[in-house]
Amino acid sequence: MRSRPSAFLLRARLVRGPHGWYDRGAVVVERGRVAWLGPADRVASTGLQVKDLGDCALVRGFVNAHAHLDLTGVQTSEREFAPWVRAMVAARRSRGPAEVAQAWRAGERSLLAGGCTTSADIDGGDQADVAWTAQPTQLRVLSFVELLDGRDPRRLAGQLARLRASCAVRQHGRWRRALSPHAPHTVSAPLLRAAARAGTRLQVHCAETEAEVQWLLEGTGPLRDLLPASPRQGPLEVLHRAGVLQRGTTLVHANALDPARDGARLARLGVSVVHCPGTHAWFGRAPFPLAAWRAQGVRVVLGTDSAASNERLDCRHEAALALDRLRVAPSEVLDMLGDAAEEALGRPFGWTGLRVGARADCAAHATSLQGEAALEEVLRGARPVLGSWIAGRETLPFGPD
Numbered sequence: 001m002r003s004r005p006s007a008f009l010l011r012a013r014l015v016r017g018p019h020g021w022y023d024r025g026a027v028v029v030e031r032g033r034v035a036w037l038g039p040a041d042r043v044a045s046t047g048l049q050v051k052d053l054g055d056c057a058l059v060r061g062f063v064n065a066h067a068h069l070d071l072t073g074v075q076t077s078e079r080e081f082a083p084w085v086r087a088m089v090a091a092r093r094s095r096g097p098a099e100v101a102q103a104w105r106a107g108e109r110s111l112l113a114g115g116c117t118t119s120a121d122i123d124g125g126d127q128a129d130v131a132w133t134a135q136p137t138q139l140r141v142l143s144f145v146e147l148l149d150g151r152d153p154r155r156l157a158g159q160l161a162r163l164r165a166s167c168a169v170r171q172h173g174r175w176r177r178a179l180s181p182h183a184p185h186t187v188s189a190p191l192l193r194a195a196a197r198a199g200t201r202l203q204v205h206c207a208e209t210e211a212e213v214q215w216l217l218e219g220t221g222p223l224r225d226l227l228p229a230s231p232r233q234g235p236l237e238v239l240h241r242a243g244v245l246q247r248g249t250t251l252v253h254a255n256a257l258d259p260a261r262d263g264a265r266l267a268r269l270g271v272s273v274v275h276c277p278g279t280h281a282w283f284g285r286a287p288f289p290l291a292a293w294r295a296q297g298v299r300v301v302l303g304t305d306s307a308a309s310n311e312r313l314d315c316r317h318e319a320a321l322a323l324d325r326l327r328v329a330p331s332e333v334l335d336m337l338g339d340a341a342e343e344a345l346g347r348p349f350g351w352t353g354l355r356v357g358a359r360a361d362c363a364a365h366a367t368s369l370q371g372e373a374a375l376e377e378v379l380r381g382a383r384p385v386l387g388s389w390i391a392g393r394e395t396l397p398f399g400p401d
């Protein structure tokens, strides 16, 4: 990483502030935070190191609300959910720790190259030793240690040990620890309760498919022979009874929940939904009911999920799908990959991005357009960003092509 002067100024043709673009804008960064932003001709640059980024757009770093970086490079053409899950389990078993770490780094690079600066990530290993993830990361990472006992009492003690080990180190550099009890149908009530009491942020895969809900409610369907006795409760009931539905909990997918029935409850509890447009498209799922969730006051944010169920591991791919399939405006997409995502995740790093006082996390994107068309071009971008900064530190070297 590059050294960081205590105060410097970034200039670009476009700078995206909280309320829109500044043409010929500037950002003053002091000790890693945004000290000022606005039109470049209104700031005195005396005494500041100035970096002129030229004809590009400087935009806040994207916040990816759900990923599995350790699955980067795991490829399958499978588009049916159950065989896809089996392919992932087999891939996980076939790899050693060095390969997993390498895959993780490849995923980190891919997200950075797409302008992402913070990512939630599921640490999907099975071992109690979770130390390897406590390595220095370039991205800001909210690492959710996955807990999964398959509702099998013989596996509970091992998973509780993993939970305890993961709580021993809560933060390290750009990395924060959290917990992900896998899903209401795959985690026993005692393990869910232990996660809920751990005093950390929680992320849960919830109601990704109808089969999951069918088994939870009735004990029937394709999961009948894979799991023990059904609790005969819906997914939210299972999570609520265990105390998992806390303020700051994020539910990933939620495809088989009903916004009209479940939305008001989630909104009241401060629980957000993470939608992963790339995965949704991969499995050919029915249109995601964004408007219905929003009508109930539920915050919906975006995640890349893993590269194994996606065409690209890049927040801009999710943004492009959101623009096309969810029919939301570019500024709303930026919020779903920005402030709203930070809020949903419980602001693990405080505020980041381009607003006064925030940690100066941003990226320079190529665009030749103006106004909202420029933002749309940024969000649909496919080439690596020109450069990125995390806490004002140049993380991807700026190099216009």
Ligand SMILES: [Zn+2]
Residues within 6 Å of the ligand: 066, 067, 068, 122, 205, 252, 305, 306
């Ligand atoms: Zn996932």
